[in-house]
Amino acid sequence: MKGNFIDNLPKVYGIYTGGFLGFIILMAIGEQMGMTSKAIGICFVAFTVAIYALIGWLSRTAQADAYYVAGRQVPTVFNGMATAADWMSGASFVAMAGGIYFKGYGYMALLVGWTGGYVLVATLLAPYLRKFGCYTVPDFIGTRYGGNLTRFLAVVVLTVASFTYVTAQINATGTIASVALDIPFQYAVYVGLVSILLCSMLGGMRGVTWTQVAQYIVLIIAYLLPVFWISNKMGAGFFPHFMLADEVARIGELEQQFGFVKNAAADLKTVPKGLAGITKAHSAVNATPWAFISLALAMMMGTASLPHVMMRYFTTPSVKAARKSVGWSLFFIFLLYSSAPMLATLSKLSLIDPSLPTGIIGKSIAEVQALDWYQNWNAANLMFVSDFNGNGTLELNEFFMGGKAVVLATPEIAGLPYVISGLVAAGGMAAAMSTADGLILAIANAISHDVYYKIIDPKAETAKRLVVARVLLVVIGFAGATIAAMEIQGILGSVIWAFDFAMSGLFFPLVLGVWWKRANKEGAIAGMALGLASGMGYLIWVRNGGSGFLGITQLTFGIFGSAVSLVSMVVVSLITSAPSAATQKMVDNVRVPSGRTII
Amino acid sequence: MSKQDQHWEKTRGLLMVTLAIWFVFSIGIFLFGAEMNNVGGPFGYPLTYWFTCQGSLGIFVILIFWFANRQEKIDEEFGFSEREDD
Numbered sequence: 287m288k289g290n291f292i293d294n295l296p297k298v299y300g301i302y303t304g305g306f307l308g309f310i311i312l313m314a315i316g317e318q319m320g321m322t323s324k325a326i327g328i329c330f331v332a333f334t335v336a337i338y339a340l341i342g343w344l345s346r347t348a349q350a351d352a353y354y355v356a357g358r359q360v361p362t363v364f365n366g367m368a369t370a371a372d373w374m375s376g377a378s379f380v381a382m383a384g385g386i387y388f389k390g391y392g393y394m395a396l397l398v399g400w401t402g403g404y405v406l407v408a409t410l411l412a413p414y415l416r417k418f419g420c421y422t423v424p425d426f427i428g429t430r431y432g433g434n435l436t437r438f439l440a441v442v443v444l445t446v447a448s449f450t451y452v453t454a455q456i457n458a459t460g461t462i463a464s465v466a467l468d469i470p471f472q473y474a475v476y477v478g479l480v481s482i483l484l485c486s487m488l489g490g491m492r493g494v495t496w497t498q499v500a501q502y503i504v505l506i507i508a509y510l511l512p513v514f515w516i517s518n519k520m521g522a523g524f525f526p527h528f529m530l531a532d533e534v535a536r537i538g539e540l541e542q543q544f545g546f547v548k549n550a551a552a553d554l555k556t557v558p559k560g561l562a563g564i565t566k567a568h569s570a571v572n573a574t575p576w577a578f579i580s581l582a583l584a585m586m587m588g589t590a591s592l593p594h595v596m597m598r599y600f601t602t603p604s605v606k607a608a609r610k611s612v613g614w615s616l617f618f619i620f621l622l623y624s625s626a627p628m629l630a631t632l633s634k635l636s637l638i639d640p641s642l643p644t645g646i647i648g649k650s651i652a653e654v655q656a657l658d659w660y661q662n663w664n665a666a667n668l669m670f671v672s673d674f675n676g677n678g679t680l681e682l683n684e685f686f687m688g689g690k691a692v693v694l695a696t697p698e699i700a701g702l703p704y705v706i707s708g709l710v711a712a713g714g715m716a717a718a719m720s721t722a723d724g725l726i727l728a729i730a731n732a733i734s735h736d737v738y739y740k741i742i743d744p745k746a747e748t749a750k751r752l753v754v755a756r757v758l759l760v761v762i763g764f765a766g767a768t769i770a771a772m773e774i775q776g777i778l779g780s781v782i783w784a785f786d787f788a789m790s791g792l793f794f795p796l797v798l799g800v801w802w803k804r805a806n807k808e809g810a811i812a813g814m815a816l817g818l819a820s821g822m823g824y825l826i827w828v829r830n831g832g833s834g835f836l837g838i839t840q841l842t843f844g845i846f847g848s849a850v851s852l853v854s855m856v857v858v859s860l861i862t863s864a865p866s867a868a869t870q871k872m873v874d875n876v877r878v879p880s881g882r883t884i885i
Numbered sequence: 886m887s888k889q890d891q892h893w894e895k896t897r898g899l900l901m902v903t904l905a906i907w908f909v910f911s912i913g914i915f916l917f918g919a920e921m922n923n924v925g926g927p928f929g930y931p932l933t934y935w936f937t938c939q940g941s942l943g944i945f946v947i948l949i950f951w952f953a954n955r956q957e958k959i960d961e962e963f964g965f966s967e968r969e970d971d
Contacts, residue, residue, distance in 0.1 A: 394937035402911035531929030609953040
């Protein structure tokens with residue numbers, strides 16, 4: 287039966303995709319026949335979440351191999367889709383185009399970093415960790431270096447990094463659920479959490495894999511359809527990625543014409559929190575080389591150290607498949623990432639170009655305030671205009687927007703039917719859920735497998751181990767939701783920190799574990815402990831008014847942390863004795879694709 | 886030199902080439918971001934802007950597939966390839 291399922295995957299997901307497209311058409315017809323926008327929103331979110339829950343239930347399992355690594359039989363292309371969904375968070379989906387819209391070049395370092403990191407994953411780590419045959423990332427560290435302390439430290443780094451990340455994802459599911467289902471955020475967070483747990487609790491990695499594939503299909507349709515539609519409707523070109531050069535140039539002209547007028551501090555105080563104006567050039571280089579490169583580098587090394595991504599490559603049937611699968615992952619990520627700048631361009635031009643019917647700059651303030659969509663998004667606290675200079679006309683510096691509005695509001699501004707907005711909500715929910723699932727599972731698996739099974743109770747039976755794993759999943763989920771409900775940090779800040787934490791503590795211990803035979807236990811302990819501590823110390827210092835050095839900011843503190851990690855790991859390894867012959871033999875084995883796994 | 890050492894040496898060589906290409910398109914070209922942006926790039930976009938939107942990203946995708954194929958060839962050459970199972 288299971289073998290059948292794997293063979294039939296293209297058919298199963300083909301039918302699923304067709305069904306989803308049919309559902310979108312059904313909703314569009316419903317809208318024509320007078321279905322309210324609220325009902326459409328509820329249908330989109332409820333229908334998709336119900337499907338994920340069904341997949342989660344169908345994937346239930348009582349076997350450790352299926353629970354931890356999906357039975358190691360996920361084909362390359364499907365694992366690529368699952369990784370892409372695992373990877374692209376609610377922030378990528380909702381906030382990335384907004385970041386590009388407001389910050390331009392300086393922000394696009396994230397695009398380069400979040401894709402370039404996969405080259406490191408493919409070349410340095412994924413195939414070797416797959417050959418190793420571990421269940422979790424700390425499993426590799428613990429076995430390669432030996433000793434419970436190394437294993438435990440790896441779990442600590444993993445938990446710090448992933449937990450920072452997961453609260454942001456649960457927060458995002460809560461935000462979307464609260465808007466779509468019209469319930470208060472404090473409750474919506476728990477609705478989001480239950481949806482997340484439905485996907486992962488019964489089937490573990492197997493359940494998460496097959497729901498992530500389903501979620502990728504929803505999120506990519508929800509992202510690409512509006513971009514293509516808007517581009518065609520504006521007459522900007524039927525394939526925006528290759529045809530927006532004129533639009534990009536036109537934005538540059540308008541920027542020249544309007545100029546970036548600096549607002550007085552007193553005026554800016556009247557702007558609602560979280561909204562920003564257009565103050566940076568769209569396509570010009572507006573950051574120093576080091577600012578761009580340091581951010582890209584931090585994100586690349588962070589990508590290669592984040593356990594929820596790495597563990598996806600433990601599920602492929604072979605080492606060869608793991609390598610190819612990294613390529614597919616990046617291809618599926620590329621589809622969305624290369625569309626975000628196009629959406630930002632279309633969104634910005636449609637708002638600021640006075641010669642377009644949707645353009646609002648140069649119109650009278652009263653006229654803009656009377657627009658339906660302006661009133662909607664102003665009420666949602668994502669848009670604001672104010673006549674600072676008192677001339678009655680809207681200037682570029684008098685228009686403010688929230689970053690999320692680029693994805694959420696552009697379809698409405700461009701005059702697309704509401705069904706598209708419902709689709710976008712479902713896409714954002716899919717993106718946030720899939721990442722949250724991967725992260726919660728990474729933490730719960732590490733604690734259940736590495737702390738409970740390997741350190742506390744090595745004789746535990748499979749049934750008991752899986753009960754512990756599931757209880758931990760729920761506990762960690764609730765802890766994340768509780769913190770998310772307190773709404774203490776913005777979505778993107780905490781996402782970037784997760785990369786820096788992960789690279790501070792894990793990048794060099796992982797890479798040197800494969801590529802440097804001489805690396806030993808003492809070195810790994812120093813590398814993880816000092817790397818994480820110094821990275822965290824730097825963050826706290828800069829957050830509390832510290833000036834920092836070498837242009838390393840609170841977004842790139844991992845560069846400092848990982849440098850400390852590298853130096854301490856090499857020095858400590860060299861002054862202590864070389865690893866045993868058995869360990870060196872193990873490293874030799876990891877380097878050869880054929881043959882049995884190590885564990 | 887044993888078969889395994891030779892295999893590892895070739896693997897390391899491939900790693901260096903792959904990382905060199907990666908370095909150029911993730912870091913190297915952005916040292917000259919401002920200068921490069923005055924040049925027209927593919928599809929008429931400013932060149933640096935194009936690299937950040939599509940160019941570097943697309944090159945990484947191709948680079949990984951190229952790397953995977955080369956590594957497979959190396960593995961086959963030394964008989965370290967796995968049986969057909971994917």
